[in-house]
Amino acid sequence: MRQDSIAAAGPLVTFFLELARIPSPSGHERAINDFLTTRLRGLGLEVREDEPLYPDSGSSAGNLYCRLEASVPGTPILLSAHTDTVPSEDEALPDPTLVDGVIRSGSRAVLGADDKSAVAAIIHTLERIIREKLPQAGIELLLTVGEEGGLRGAKASSLELVVAECGFCLDCTGPVGGVIVRSPSQKTVNATFIGKSAHAGVVPEDGRNAVVAAAKAVAAMKLGRLDGETTANVGIIRGGEAVNVVPDRCAIHCEARSHDQEKLENQVVHMLEAINLAAAEEEVDVEITVVDEFHGFDFSAGGLPIELAERAFGRLGLPTERTSTGGGSDVNVFNLRGLPCVNLATGMECVHTPEEYISVESLQQMHDFLMALVEEARGANGQMSF
Ligand SMILES: [Zn+2]
Structure with a gap:
């Protein structure tokens, strides 16, 4: 194994x-956030940070937002x-390697290409636009925190500051050119069964078994892939202290997702019925x-962000693939809050694992x-070379 020269790979890498x-x-x-704020301020940008998501923790932070004012119409x-990122095993630290044009973490840590590959590509692009004074029709940057495990930063973001007509999140696996046009809505159902404890060998008839109630509820639920648009799962069950x-x-923690809102509601009702009947x-009490985790979106019939993205890929001769996902991302939140937004693949692979990687070619x-x-967004006036 021979390490490639990082200096030769260029400033983006x-x-x-x-x-x-x-x-x-x-x-x-x-x-x-501090590192990125310094970098963005170095470009002359005014950086605004939302309130930290976890105010009691010294290492928590808020979303970063900045705006590049338009120099031309569009x-x-x-x-x-x-x-x-997701946490790394044993708090391992990445020690990235670059071998044969591929970047890996070099340790048991996640590389964090999800989603730092996008952060790097976006800021590198802004730097180039500012440095070369390239014409643009207004670019806003929103770097969210707390995306993994609940889209919490996006939900708390100051989206009312945004004047953009559409948005692009770069936060999806697969080759660059992939465009997520469809994502489901998701709800979680959390139930805690509350019975009565008793000695299992002496007076079991005095007890009310919460584990049995939970097991009956789970056994009665339709789970897995329910149809082409709907899935359901029980992910966590916790109960009991001692065998005697x-x-x-x-407690059980369940989720349901569907591209069809009515099917989602029906599945949630079904899960609630199973829980109440078992209780x-x-x-036992229950x-x-x-919880409404996120709302779906559907751009399969087209829309401004899809059209702009596809024209940009077409300009580069990169094949575009419209895909559907079963997952949620910040895009779900932004669409729900009124900003038409699509999610784009960055070329990152094996995310959320120590095997995560991305190629230099994908970053480029x-x-x-x-x-x-940026050129498509400023319309057809003039030409920009790069
Ligand atoms: Zn991500």
């Missing part, structure tokens, strides 16, 4: 590696990515919460795409 070396698991984005756009005690508490049969393609997108 160098910048990405700098970001990858700064650990930023969700809730601990302070260091990377369509103002928002570019977005998230700065947090009738357990008085058991009644086992004579506390239930239903993202940058080329963003340059083409």
